[in-house]
Each structure stands twice: as structure tokens, then as C-alpha cells.
Amino acid sequence: xxxxxxxxxxxxxxxxxxxxxALINSVGxxxxxxxxxxxxxxxxxxxxxxxxTHEYLGGKQLDDAFHLYDPGGNPTSLQQILAKSDRLxxxxxxxxxxxxxxRINLSISYAPIxxxxxxxTVSPDGYIFIVRDITKAKTLEEExxxxxSVVSHELRTxxxxxxxxxxxxxxxxxNKKDPAEYxxxxxxxHEQVIYLASMVxxxxxxxxxxxxxxxxxxxxxxxxLLTELYRHYLERANNRGLQLLLELxxxxxxxxxxxxxxxxxxxxxxxxxxxxxxAGTITIAAKDAGDGIAFSVTDTGIGISKSDQKRIFDKxxxxxxxxxRKTSGTGLGLYVVHKLARKLGAPITVESELKQGSKFSFVxxxxxxxxxxxxxxxx
Numbered sequence: 001x002x003x004x005x006x007x008x009x010x011x012x013x014x015x016x017x018x019x020x021x022a023l024i025n026s027v028g029x030x031x032x033x034x035x036x037x038x039x040x041x042x043x044x045x046x047x048x049x050x051x052x053t054h055e056y057l058g059g060k061q062l063d064d065a066f067h068l069y070d071p072g073g074n075p076t077s078l079q080q081i082l083a084k085s086d087r088l089x090x091x092x093x094x095x096x097x098x099x100x101x102x103r104i105n106l107s108i109s110y111a112p113i114x115x116x117x118x119x120x121t122v123s124p125d126g127y128i129f130i131v132r133d134i135t136k137a138k139t140l141e142e143e144x145x146x147x148x149s150v151v152s153h154e155l156r157t158x159x160x161x162x163x164x165x166x167x168x169x170x171x172x173x174x175n176k177k178d179p180a181e182y183x184x185x186x187x188x189x190h191e192q193v194i195y196l197a198s199m200v201x202x203x204x205x206x207x208x209x210x211x212x213x214x215x216x217x218x219x220x221x222x223x224x225l226l227t228e229l230y231r232h233y234l235e236r237a238n239n240r241g242l243q244l245l246l247e248l249x250x251x252x253x254x255x256x257x258x259x260x261x262x263x264x265x266x267x268x269x270x271x272x273x274x275x276x277x278x279a280g281t282i283t284i285a286a287k288d289a290g291d292g293i294a295f296s297v298t299d300t301g302i303g304i305s306k307s308d309q310k311r312i313f314d315k316x317x318x319x320x321x322x323x324x325r326k327t328s329g330t331g332l333g334l335y336v337v338h339k340l341a342r343k344l345g346a347p348i349t350v351e352s353e354l355k356q357g358s359k360f361s362f363v364x365x366x367x368x369x370x371x372x373x374x375x376x377x378x379x
Contacts, residue, residue, distance in 0.1 A: 030131040033113065036124055038062040038079035050131055052098060067097045068106075082110055082127040092134055105138040106131055147315070155199070158192035165189035202332035205264055206339070217368060220259055222252040222286050222293060226266075230284055233270050242277055247285035255293055256368050261340040265348075268337045269297035269360045277301030280357070289363050292346075296361035304352040312350070313338040 030050040032043035040057045048054060057065055062079045070076045071093045088111040095103045108131050112124035165185040172181060230246040237244035255262075266284070273282045280300030287294050304312060315335045341348045341362055352358035 031128070032057075032131075033126055033128040034062050034079075034082065035126045036083075038082070040065065041126065047131070050133055051096075069095045069097060069103070078108075081108075082112075082129065085110055085112055085127070087111060092138075104133050104135045107134045108132075143315075151199075151203075155196070158195050161192045162189045162196075165192075199332065202336055205260075206332065206336050208260075217256050217258055219254050219256050220262065221254055223248055225259075225263070226284055226286055229263075229266055229270065233274065237274055237282060240274060240277075241279065242274065243281040245281055245283040247283055247287075249287055252286055252288060252293060253366060255364055255366060257344055257364065261344055262364070265337050265340050265344075265362070266295065266297065268333045272333065272360075273297055273299035273301060273358070277357070291367065292363040292365045294361065294363045296359055298357065298359040300357040303354040303356050304350065304358055305354055309350055309352060313348075 028046055030044065030047035032047050033041050035041060038061055040060050040062055043057050047057070051065060062082075063077050066078045068076045068078050068081075076094065088109065090107070090109045092105070092107040094106050094108060096106055097103045108129055110127060110129035113126045113128055114124065165188050169182055169185045169189075172185075226246060226248060230244060234244050270282065270284060277299045278301070282300075283296075283298045285296045285298070313334050315332065338348065344362075344364055346362040346364045348360060348362045350358065350360055
């Protein structure tokens, strides 16, 4: 009878273990349990996915599987962290480093498995923990903080200038000063308002792109689009003493894509060319390139250094070169353009030399199906 009870108990325990294993395996988050000495007992497939391995982890030392670093970048032991816990603990300040040096940010929830009880304490029988990869969330949070910081900083100066100019202008009016004295103040306020409007436009476009609100495609006549672009900027270029040229073959095939994206890219290239060119020409061009249409905007402006070329598409980046700093800019335009070009599957090529001018170009596929889908891209 006792033997029969023992067998039934063993069967029931095996059934419960199988149920528990099936439950753990069905969970999408990485789960594992260890002995008090840090030997991995049970884990689910999600843990293998997280660690990017097919290796059998059962019986392996925990710190041989996880290579953790604390917020200061110092190696730390997950086993020691677990051994110090006497209750459920959650933390999201650790990172795991793979063999190739790449790191991911982790959120780890862990707790001791209650074991034998003495008169004063309950000794753990091991530890259980749940791990999530929060790298993307961390990156987005850091970008959000940086974004708010930079935007608030960029807004502060122009708003202060506008406020000061309007206050001084109001004083001049109240005291019936010579209207000729108003011109510099009005010009300064107007320039800063234009700057603020440009930033709002860039932020608005960026918001629409990230929401995918302007992904609708349509058939676009390239000749008409570039001719309209040329006419729109001709006066602005002439006012700066620049020659604006348009190079188009007799007939360029139509393309199917988002008009907003394509126009925004080309407009940004042309406005930058006008802004950073003091003398010479700016050429807007398009030509057939086999399976695609090659677009380019070339200028004879101040050019871009090799070091700056590596960063011009970064969010809020502006060169420290004094020639660039002579003009206002948000540092958002080329970042937005880069995202739009990736959406269209048309990576941008930059050719430039200091004081020799720049050429921004890209090839847009004639077949929408060949385009790059940015849904998984984190530029």
C-alpha cells in the first residue's frame, strides 16, 4: 500500500512538473530557475532566443550564460544579485554583452524560491527570474529626453530674440522714435520667426513620417515635379545672386511613391544649397538610371568636411564650422530627409569637398515593390 502511494505521488509530481514546464515554455518572456549555487535548472525557449544561443543551458552556471554589466559599465554577477534577494525585486539598469561585443539592455524580475524554514529564517531553495530585452524602449526613452532637451534649448534663443525685438519696437513706437530705426529689429524678429517656422515644419514632417501618416503613394510626373520645384526656388536663388539650373532629359519615366516624401527630400536639398552657396550655381537634375530614376542637387557652395559628412544625418547635428554657423538651422532637416529616403528605399549619397561644393543624390526605384520598408528600421 505504501509503495502504491509512493508511485502515485511520483506520478503526480511528474505530471505537475510537466504542466509547469509546458506553462513556462508557452510564455513569451524569458524565464529560468536556478539552484542556490547558481546552476540553471529550468528555462524556456525564450531565454535561448534572448541569449541568441542554441546551447543546452541545463546544469550550466548562471554567470557563464549571462555576462552582465551595471550602469557604470562594470562587470557584475547575476548569481550574486540573486543571492542578495529575499523578496521580489525588479530592475532595469543592467545590460548583457554578447561574444561579439554587442550589448542589450535588460529588465530583470527575480525572487527566491522559498525552501526549508528554521526558527529564525526561511532558506531559499533556489531562485526564479524573468528577463526582457528593453533595448529599444531604453533607446526611445533616451532619444525622447534628448529631443526635449535640444528642442527646448533651440527654442529658447530665437524666442528671446523675438521677445526682445518686439519689446524694443514697442518702446520705439510708444516714444514716437524714427521709423527708420525699426528696420533692424523687425528684420531680426522676422528671421527668428522664419527659423521657428522651419523647426515646426521639420517636427511636423518627422511626426507624420514616424506615424506613417503620409505613406500613400501616387503616380508622379518627374518633369512636372522638378519644373515646379525649379520655378518655386528660382526667385530665391536669384535674390542671392545664384544661378539655378534644371537638367532634365526630354522625357523621364513617372514614378510611384509618396509625393510628400519625394518633395520634402528635394526641397530640403535645394534650400540647403541656396543657404550654403554664396556664389555660383545650383543644379537640380534627374535622369534615367536603368531600373530607377537618379535625382541630384549640386551646388558650388561651402562644402562639407569629411568628418561632418559622417554626422550630417544625425538628429539636431550642426557643424561647428564657422561658415555653417553663419546661417541658422535646426539640425533636423537632413535627419528627416534621411528617414524619408529610407522609407522610399533610396539611400542618399553625399559627394562634397570644403569650398568646392556638394552633391546630394539618390536613385528611386521605378518599382514600388523594390522599395525598402522602414517598419523595423531605427534610424
